[in-house]
Amino acid sequence: MTTWFITGASRGFGREIARQALDRGDGVVATARNPEAVTRALPGYGGRLLALALDVTDEEQVRTAVAAAVEAFGTIDVLVNNAGRGLLGAVEEASDAAVRAVYDTNVFGLLAVSRAVLPVMRRQRSGRVLNFSSLGGFSSSAGFGIYCSTKFAVEGISEAMHAELAPLGIGVTLVEPGYFRTDFLDAGSLHTEDTVIADYAATSGAVRGAVPGLNHAQPGDPVKGAAAVLALADAGTPPVRAQLGSDCVAELERKIAQLHEESAVWRHLALSTDHDDAPARVRSPGA
Template sequence: MRKTWFITGAGRGIGADIARAALAHGDNVVATGRSLAQLQERFADADPARLLPLALDVAIEAQALPAVEAAVERFGRIDVLVNNAAYGQMGNLEEVPMAAVARQFDVNVYGVMHMLQAVLPVMRRQRAGHVINISSVGGLLGFSGASVYCATKYAIEGLSASLATELQPFGIHVTAVEPGFFRTEFLDASSVRYGAKTIDDYAAQGTVEDAYSPYRGKQLGDPVKLAALVVRLAGMETPPQQLLAGSDAVAMTQAALAARRAGLDEWRVLSESTDHAA
């Protein structure tokens, strides 16, 4: 059966690659992004019968439902929601103004929730659907100079895990995809944001921008292969609730899990000491 995809942040990067992969698979795609002109240019060669480009800023709650209604009016249903729209707010926490923190959460967290609240009624009526939240290995591990960004991705991990249990009775799957470092625009000046100031105590170790900039264009992950992986996930009868993407993500998570297990064993007696007496 031909699926209908609703993809946020489809104007470039991973979102655009996922949209192209879904179209190549023969599916319908609702490609959304803040710039309609960018979407139209990006997908100028796509079959207009299977593509609906829509301007959508996920941070603005009022835009979510009209976009979903337009998608359903055009294609009749939504089978796969890909919550991809996000960006990276980098910087040590003390260097990031609270207004910038709020903007990061508006897009990376509340934007996902806006889309879920608009799309889930459609999927519940269908008694079928698949929500794919593009998280990050930063939602499992902390990275120096990325505390705000990681906080948003930790939120997506908790949201996805809980949502999976809420939606299971309705035949709706939830998968959190956790990429490592992929060669996208994430670290480009057009996407990444750094703190508004530099504090000398932190800068003595080098600035956050100095730490991350050398990785730009050298990331290990291939976004086209990630897009193909997402299409494959959407075709599974029993998809995983979490899936790491990239050998770097696997290696870092494996080390973190081993450390967590060691800590669990080391502090078990102290952890269990808080129970009521038998």
């Protein structure tokens, strides 16, 4: 039996991943700020479901939850760092408190949970870590700059974790969903800044105005997305990154093309900055 440790499991992706893992006979430690919401949403699974209170920004509570998980199941095979929050507003509009709050959950919370779980996996010399990033983890946009910056951080952290943990038998994969029909755009998950600067009306302001119309009309199906996450957990050779959703794939391809085009235009400038005595193979590959 595989044992999962899932953060943010009371709704959205976290809840659906927990449900599907339980339905196939796995054990699940489903954590949330309100564990009663987990037990109400996932009844009838008996001892294979352990619902725990967890605020990922509280490091002591994180350590307590991980210890309880190991005591109950003896192991943690799959860690799903899913807990997160959003922030909508131009970068200049974002208050210091709002920025710190989203970083505390999306970045520092992920780090706290990982620090607590990884010693278990290292002792086992096995495990999977699935870190939830986003379409916004490789392509930022007006109105979501602060949120996207947290996911850019998760991408960098996870790439390093992949390199560090692979020799120890632990796989790390970034899960990059596009827009899925969860409650992420609801007020409970997405904070919208009160400050509005008129100069941004055509950029972040337009995004701010469009978001209500997108909510619960997103193209991604969370049931299918959760099934894809289970497939990633089971994969013999998991990818470093996995895109979920046609919108995510399209944006990935658009940005790759844009990066190639921009790099080609400015390649001469990049190559002009090496020392004159730098080896040619370093200064200009293929030149």
